Amino acid sequence: MIKKILFKIYLIVRESFLRKHLLRFLIFVNNYSYGWIKLFVIENGKHPKHEILRYDKFFAKHLNKESTVLDLGCGNGSLAKKISGEVKRVVAIDISERNIEEAEKINSRDNITYIKGDATSFDFKDKFDSIVLSNVLEHIEDRIEFLKKLHQLSDIILIRVPMLDRDWLSVYKKENGYEYRLDNTHFVEYTTKLLKEELRVSSWRLKEYSIQFGEFWGVLINFDKQ
Known part of the structure; x- marks a missing residue:
């Protein structure tokens, strides 16, 4: 159910002026989360x-x-x-x-x-x-x-x-x-x-x-x- 709702939202957004703004936000999240993941995977001073x-x-x-x-x-x-x-x-x-x-x-x-x-x-x-x-x-x-x-x-x-x-x-x-x-x-x-x-x-x-x-x-x- 949730997937269907999200997909409908995606279909609406991708054809609107919001697409570029949402894309920029998602890329920011992608970059930002990657940086934090690099830190949190360190255990006992060692990076996997x-x-x-x-x-x-x-x-x-x-x-x-x-x-x-x-x-x-x-x-x-x-x-x-x-x-x-x-x-x-x-x-x-x-x-x-x-x-x-x-x-x-x-x-x-x-x-x-x-x-x-x-x-x-x-x-x-x-x-x-x-x-x-x-x-x-x-x-x-x-x-x-x-x-x-x-x-x-x-x-x-x-x-x-x-x-x-x-x-x-x-x-x-x-x-x-x-x-x-x-x-x-x-x-x-x-x-x-x-x-x-x-x-x-x-x-x-x-x-x-x-x-x-x-x-x-x-x-x-x-x-x-x-």
């Missing part, structure tokens, strides 16, 4: 997405026991800790003092060094076997310049970024002027074409990649080292 996506296995697959790794934008260090058992050394940096304090408290290991600093401007003295960029690049405004600077630090980048075309609704939202980003601190959410173009301009070559859970997971190598 990490166990579902298991992106740490992707990173570990491309590292070895002799690897030195630079984790840029490490957050609370959960990924740094997971890959630390597979490598020789991890240097992990994050701009948030709170994140670094939490990382040192709950995700410390003897072969991990945590640094509070800006990954886009920090003066690293060493070169690393690999750089990890796990959901970081989309938070950077001048991504081309940032990617160019990384050539000084490593010839390999392991990257993970969110895709704009993860579903039809995110594309629809962007094309029609609605908020479409998973996080309002994102400067970009990628299509494969856009990411490949940014890599080409910054002299990185895509060695391999896959699309997982609406994310792009890839291995980048220095264009001059191919």
Whole structure:
């Protein structure tokens, strides 16, 4: 009975001036509820997405026991800790003092060094076997310049970024002027074409990649080292 009533209301509204107003409201609810769901699914400080996506296995697959790794934008260090058992050394940096304090408290290991600093401007003295960029690049405004600077630090980048075309609704939202980003601190959410173009301009070559859970997971190598 309720479904029939709602459907009749829908038929009336969709042909009226109210359609766009209701659509805007529903998209707002969709975005707003997604943000709160992300918070409420956290239990005992752990977000279930990490166990579902298991992106740490992707990173570990491309590292070895002799690897030195630079984790840029490490957050609370959960990924740094997971890959630390597979490598020789991890240097992990994050701009948030709170994140670094939490990382040192709950995700410390003897072969991990945590640094509070800006990954886009920090003066690293060493070169690393690999750089990890796990959901970081989309938070950077001048991504081309940032990617160019990384050539000084490593010839390999392991990257993970969110895709704009993860579903039809995110594309629809962007094309029609609605908020479409998973996080309002994102400067970009990628299509494969856009990411490949940014890599080409910054002299990185895509060695391999896959699309997982609406994310792009890839291995980048220095264009001059191919």
